[in-house]
Amino acid sequence: MNQDELHNKIVRLRKLIEQKKLLFRGPDDTIIKSLSKVKLDKNGKVDPKTVDGTVLALLKTIDIAENDEKIL
Secondary structure, three states: OOHHHHHHHHHHHHHHHHOOOOOOOOOOOHHHHHHHOOOEOOOOOEOHHHOOHHHHHHHHHHHHHHHOOOOO
16 A cells, blocks of 8 residues: 555544544553554655554454445
8 A cells, every 4th residue: 555545544544533433442452552653754644664563454444344334
């Protein structure tokens, strides 16, 4: 996935969390910890080097879920 696509997916993920469509146990949740490590580069886009496997797996899950309108 290219940087623009990754950036858009991370923005979408954060919106889903803000809208409370995705809920986590709290600040100690592994996913929340991983998301907190995601940083932007000098151009304001997500720096792919700061996105770990946990976040990438969640992005894939969201892609699948959004194709099934019953889930999200």
